[in-house]
Every structure is written in C-alpha cells, then in structure tokens.
Amino acid sequence: MINFKRSTAVLLGLLATTALAGPAPAQADEEPVAEPPRVELVLDVSGSMRAADIDGRSRIAVAQQAFNEVVDALPGETQLGIRVLGATYRGKDKKVGCQDTQQIVPVGPVDRSAAKAAVATLRPTGFTPVGLALRSAAQDLGSGATTRRIVLITDGEDTCAPPDPCEVARELAAQGTSLVVDTLGLAPDEKVRRQLLCIASATGGTYTAAQSAEELTDRIKQLVERAGDTHTRAPTVVGGASACDSAPLLAPGVYADREAFSEHRYYRVPVRPGQELRASVSMALDRPMNRDYGVLLRATTADGRELVRGADAGSGRADVLSAGLRWSATADDEDAAKAEETSAPVIEPTTVCLVVSNSFAPRPGTAATPGMPVELTVDVVAAAPAPDGPDLGRGWVLLALLTVAGLITGLLAGLLTRWWVATWREN
Numbered sequence: 001m002i003n004f005k006r007s008t009a010v011l012l013g014l015l016a017t018t019a020l021a022g023p024a025p026a027q028a029d030e031e032p033v034a035e036p037p038r039v040e041l042v043l044d045v046s047g048s049m050r051a052a053d054i055d056g057r058s059r060i061a062v063a064q065q066a067f068n069e070v071v072d073a074l075p076g077e078t079q080l081g082i083r084v085l086g087a088t089y090r091g092k093d094k095k096v097g098c099q100d101t102q103q104i105v106p107v108g109p110v111d112r113s114a115a116k117a118a119v120a121t122l123r124p125t126g127f128t129p130v131g132l133a134l135r136s137a138a139q140d141l142g143s144g145a146t147t148r149r150i151v152l153i154t155d156g157e158d159t160c161a162p163p164d165p166c167e168v169a170r171e172l173a174a175q176g177t178s179l180v181v182d183t184l185g186l187a188p189d190e191k192v193r194r195q196l197l198c199i200a201s202a203t204g205g206t207y208t209a210a211q212s213a214e215e216l217t218d219r220i221k222q223l224v225e226r227a228g229d230t231h232t233r234a235p236t237v238v239g240g241a242s243a244c245d246s247a248p249l250l251a252p253g254v255y256a257d258r259e260a261f262s263e264h265r266y267y268r269v270p271v272r273p274g275q276e277l278r279a280s281v282s283m284a285l286d287r288p289m290n291r292d293y294g295v296l297l298r299a300t301t302a303d304g305r306e307l308v309r310g311a312d313a314g315s316g317r318a319d320v321l322s323a324g325l326r327w328s329a330t331a332d333d334e335d336a337a338k339a340e341e342t343s344a345p346v347i348e349p350t351t352v353c354l355v356v357s358n359s360f361a362p363r364p365g366t367a368a369t370p371g372m373p374v375e376l377t378v379d380v381v382a383a384a385p386a387p388d389g390p391d392l393g394r395g396w397v398l399l400a401l402l403t404v405a406g407l408i409t410g411l412l413a414g415l416l417t418r419w420w421v422a423t424w425r426e427n
Contacts, residue, residue: 035146037078037227038107040137041067041220044154046086048187049124051155055213059155059186060124066217067119071112073221075228081107081140082115085133086126097127098160107140128156131163134199138172138179147178149205149227151220155186157195166195167367169202170286174258174370178235181205182223184216202286204373235375240265244302244353252379258371259283261362267354269378273329276383280310280324281356284373290361297323298355307352327352328383354378 049060067082074080082105089100104118134150141148158165172179182205183196193209200207206223210216235256241247247266259265271277281297297310310325356376362368 035144037075038081038141038144038146038148039078039224039227040081040083040103040107040140040148040150041070042083042085042133042137042150042152043067043119043122044086044128044130044152044156044186045084045122045124046126046128046156046159047124048128048156051187054186054211054216057213058124060122062213062216063153063186064119064122065213066220068116069217070220070224071110071115071119074110074112074224078224078228079108080110080115080224081105081137082119083133083137083140084122085129086124087122089126091126094127094160098129098132100126101129101133101136103136103140107142127159128154129160130154130158130195130199131161131165131168134165134168134172134181135163141179144178147180147227149223150179150181151184151223152181152196152199153184153186153216153220154196155192156189157192166198166202166287169199170367170370173203173286173373179203183207184219185209186216198287201284202373204284204375238267238376240267240356240374242266244268244300244304244355247353249351250354250376250378253377255376255378257356257374257376259356259358259374260371261289261360261368262358263371264355264357265374267356267376267378269352269354269380270350271327271329271352271380272350274383275380276326276328277352278324278326278379278381279354280322280377282322282375283356283358285321285360286373287366288363289366290363293321293358293360295321295323296355296357296359297325298357299325299327300353300355302351302353 043063045060049063050058052058054062071080081103083101083103085101086097087100087102087104089097091097105115130152134152137150141150169181172181181199181203183200185192185196185207188209188211193207197207199205208215208219210219235254238248238250238255238257240257240259242264244266247268249268249270255267257265269277269279277299279297279299281295283295285293299307299309301307308325308327310323354376356374358372360372
C-alpha cells in the first residue's frame with residue numbers, strides 16, 4: 001500500500017513537471033529512414049516524338065536508348081518505375097486521348113530485361129496529358145518519410161489541360177509529399193521550356209534541355225544517382241504562425257513550409273546562455289512575379305526587439321533566394337554594454353523568434369495559392385568565444401591615452417620637418 005502511494009506521488013510529480021515545462025520543440029528527422037530511394041521515369045510517347053532532329057534520329061529512339069543505358073547502370077538499392085503518356089490511343093477523340101497514361105514498370109526492384117523490353121515496344125501515338133501523368137506518378141511512388149523523385153522527359157507542352165501540369169506540381173508540393181520533379185526537354189521550344197521550368201521549380205527540382213543522346217543519357221543517370229544521395233533528407237513539414245507567441249517551437253533540424261506573397265511567418269527556437277543559434281531559409285521562385293523581390297530572415301525577442309537580421313546569400317540557382325543568420329545568447333550587444341555601465345544584470349532571452357519575410361509580388365494572372373515553398377534550417381551549437389582585443393579603456397583613461405599619443409605624434413612630426421627643411425636649405 002505504501003509503495004502504491006509512493007508510485008502515485010512520483011507519477012503526479014512527473015506529470016506536474018511536464019505541464020510546467022510546456023510543449024517539447026518539434027523534432028526534425030535526424031536518423032536516416034530505412035527506405036530505399038524511389039524514382040519513376042515519366043516518358044512522353046505522343047505523336048511529336050517521331051521527329052528525327054536529335055543526332056539524325058527520332059526523339060523516341062534517343063529516349064529508348066537512354067532508358068536502356070540508365071536501367072543497366074541503375075544502383076542496386078534504387079527502386080525504379082516507368083510511366084508513359086500518349087502511348088496507346090491512336091484516335092482523335094481528345095477526351096479519350098487525354099486519359100492515355102500507363103505505368104509499364106511498377107516501382108520496385110527492377111527486372112532489367114523486362115524493363116528494357118517494355119520500353120522497346122513504345123511507338124509515338126497520341127496526346128500529351130502531362131498533368132495527369134504527374135499526378136498518377138505521385139500515386140505510383142506512394143507515401144513515406146523519404147523524398148521520392150519523378151524524372152519527366154517530354155518534347156512538348158501539355159495538350160490536355162486541365163489539369164495544368166504546373167498547377168499539379170504546386171498541388172503535390174503543397175501536400176507535403178516530399179516529392180521532387182526533375183524535367184528534361186527534348187525540343188528547343190520556349191513554351192515547353194517555361195512549362196517544364198515551372199514544374200521543376202514548384203517541387204524543388206531542376207530543368208535541363210537535352211540536345212543530344214549523350215546529354216539525355218548522362219542527365220537521367222545523374223538524376224537517378226542523386227536520388228540515392230538525397231532521399232533520406234526529407235524536411236519535416238511545419239506551419240509557421242502570424243505572431244511569435246503562437247509560433248511552433250522548433251528543435252535543430254530541416255523544416256518545410258509555405259508562405260504567401262508579402263507575408264511574415266514566425267517560428268520559435270529555445271536558446272540557452274552559452275549557445276549560438278544558426279539558421280538559414282531558402283524560398284523557391286516557382287511562379288512568375290514582379291521584379292525587385294527578396295527574402296529576409298530575422299531573429300527577435302518574444303516582445304519584438306530585433307537581435308540580428310540575415311544577409312542575402314547566393315545559392316547558385318536563379319530560381320531560389322536564401323538568407324542566413326547567426327546569433328549568440330552571450331553576444332555583447334548594445335543592451336549588454338548598457339547593463340555593464342549601470343551594473344545591472346543582463347537578462348538573456350530563452351526563446352528566440354525567427355521571422356521569415358518576403359517582398360514578392362505576383363504578376364497579373366499569377367496564382368497566389370498555395371504559398372511559396374520555404375525550407376528552414378535550424379541549428380543550436382555551443383557559442384564560440386570571440387577573440388579578445390586590446391582594451392584601451394573607457395572615459396577619462398581613453399581620453400588621456402589619445403592626448404598623449406597625439407602629443408608624441410606632433411613632436412615627432414615637428415622634428416622630422418625641421419630636419420628636412422634644414423637639410424634642404426644646405427643642399
């Protein structure tokens with residue numbers, strides 16, 4: 001009976017302690033998830049793929065050769081699927097032709113002979129339902145904690161919208177599906193380029209124009225290999241708030257969010273004395289917008305006082321803007337200097353608010369929803385002590401030191417001048 005009472009008391013104490021401590025910070029996934037890389041190749045087999053303008057060969061023949069070489073060089077742990085569009089319907093009924101997309105190789109460990117045989121039988125046929133094929137490919141890859149990749153190879157823009165492929169890409173990204181779409185264009189057409197660039201940008205992927213069989217093969221291989229390097233780094237989806245007091249509490253990690261045009265989103269990070277906060281934000285430009293735009297990352301106290309703001313940084317990509325900052329809880333800021341002069345204790349903030357802002361403005365006709373893709377990286381490390389500089393003193397001590405230095409400099413200058421004038425006159 002006594003033991004039961006003691007156990008009850010301990011349990012109540014633990015519950016009370018947890019309640020006082022507040023909610024735990026959101027945790028980003030730190031350990032790699034035991035899932036293999038998953039990739040689906042989506043190939044356009046519409047009628048325009050008959051054109052023989054790549055190294056004197058038809059576009060479909062070049063794509064088939066590239067697929068064969070990619071399948072032969074596929075890393076053993078990678079699960080691959082293949083989906084086609086416009087490959088079976090030969091009629092002119094657009095309603096029927098715009099439903100023409102099939103998965104010819106299911107996502108999983110690949111039977112190389114069966115995969116190459118399935119690709120070899122493809123003949124250019126029908127319409128180009130890119131949007132529907134992307135949506136179906138996302139379903140083929142399924143859900144999971146890791147990032148999945150779609151590699152879209154096409155020579156023309158979608159001829160079946162709706163659904164518009166760019167809107168489908170934004171829709172998939174907004175669902176937090178950890179899905180990246182890389183696009184490869186086989187025709188030097190500006191409309192196709194803009195559409196494929198929009199699809200890739202919306203999901204954090206890349207766009208490449210392939211003008212030869214070698215370029216196409218090398219690029220597909222590169223993208224499939226990249227899937228093995230990046231699939232375990234899927235960011236944790238989090239929703240920023242419109243004010244600091246209601247913002248989510250974040251632990252060190254990588255987070256994904258969406259931000260509307262000209263919006264401010266708040267996140268909170270606990271920082272103890274002796275620790276340094278390091279944070280960076282990247283925002284993808286996934287749709288047309290007006291010029292003169294930017295991204296700002298700030299660290300503030302809970303009451304809104306700014307501690308530091310991040311500087312813009314180039315990421316090497318024209319479709320992504322980034323900013324980063326560092327702030328230490330022991331930094332010698334202006335308040336600390338005032339506190340030292342007045343002998344008042346310095347109160348270190350325990351929670352820092354990260355504020356992500358943007359100055360984007362959409363062009364006429366540009367969709368405002370969903371918001372722009374945001375990736376936020378947060379880390380808290382031990383603060384590195386700043387190197388000590390020479391202490392010249394303060395107040396009257398500093399004034400006296402400067403006065404003596406000025407007198408000595410003046411005397412030396414006067415003596416050198418008299419010596420130079422006397423020497424010049426003699427000579």
